[in-house]
């Protein structure tokens with residue numbers, strides 16, 4: 001039996017594009033996913049979970065089920081339809097109402113400014129690879145702070161720089177669908193952390209009464225067996241995906257050995273990265289000023305040495321065993337026969353979350369609060385008698401909660417957990433059959449149904465005890 005601190009946040013997460021729908025309503029401008037999905041017809045992101053219209057009901061459910069925190073993100077294109085320029089008053093009105101509704105229900109909003117949804121005009125100018133984007137992001141952030149900063153006390157600058165950069169320039173399943181361009185991926189990652197830093201410094205200069213941080217996806221990499229080649233592959237992946245981001249955020253600069261390793265990977269992939277001294281100065285200032293770190297954790301990876309060309313096959317259908325991920329200059333992800341996986345080949349390994357938290361606490365000496373801002377399991381589910389018996393989700397959450405409580409006992413300061421996701425939502429590259437929610441959505445009727453896990457979560461939140 002383990003106890004949670006009294007003020008622990010039992011939260012659930014959403015993101016604007018994945019939950020709201022209403023992509024053409026009330027003056028919202030386009031984001032790049034709209035253009036891409038209209039063209040490819042892969043999935044229809046509209047009305048997603050219809051959160052734009054049903055947020056009041058969803059927040060009432062949060063209250064009913066003991067959920068005292070919610071991650072929402074602000075759709076940049078709802079506030080600034082062209083990415084820059086004129087403000088859309090209807091966008092401001094929507095988020096004012098949404099934030100007020102959160103507070104009225106006793107649900108603390110953790111608000112993300114960028115969750116994968118760059119406005120179309122800025123995307124076409126180069127997205128995170130162009131300076132104009134970074135300047136525009138700062139302007140957008142200021143508008144949000146000015147309009148919502150009196151009530152929002154927890155801000156997140158950017159969600160998962162690594163996943164976004166990898167999706168756009170390495171895996172290629174996010175627009176602009178570029179494959180194996182590690183140079184662009186690394187540059188975008190660095191630019192995002194620099195943009196984050198500018199926004200942290202801006203926020204702190206505004207003397208608002210709140211806290212600000214960034215969210216990183218952190219998936220540890222372990223050698224599949226302890227051969228020197230496998231150990232090196234794990235170290236390379238871990239450094240490129242995790243350390244590169246953690247050092248830039250927590251220390252405000254890259255260690256020489258980290259930079260050397262990243263440069264080595266880039267050299268083997270005809271890529272390069274530009275990091276300016278003035279950017280590092282801004283990042284160092286922000287590193288002192290950030291209030292918390294958000295960790296998204298879903299899976300761990302086991303690595304094998306690899307000397308071939310880069311090759312990635314994304315399992316977007318839930319057909320178990322179809323993923324391939326091998327990168328020239330780093331290594332290949334392989335499955336660990338002792339660790340269960342989801343239908344999407346994501347290894348279920350709570351120890352990996354504990355491992356990453358402790359690395360941050362012990363290696364980085366990070367003693368500020370940590371929030372687990374996403375964690376959850378994607379499952380194919382069907383409604384049965386008005387509910388879903390999602391025992392697998394309960395087991396998944398319990399395992400990860402145990403890992404968190406163990407980390408806290410060992411000196412970490414994890415202050416909250418946000419299940420991905422509050423309700424079933426649109427999944428960027430998987431559509432609608434990969435369900436994560438505590439609340440089941442019938443996407444035809446948009447009716448909500450309570451899953452078994454929601455009842456379990458309520459009991460946990462109310463008792464503060466993990467039995």
Ligand code: BGP
Pocket residue numbers: 015018159160163217296374378420426427428429430434
């Ligand atoms: C994270 C994203 C979320 C969400 C989640 C699940 O990386 O921040 O937006 O999508 O992963 O991923 P997926 O929907 O691909 O299963």
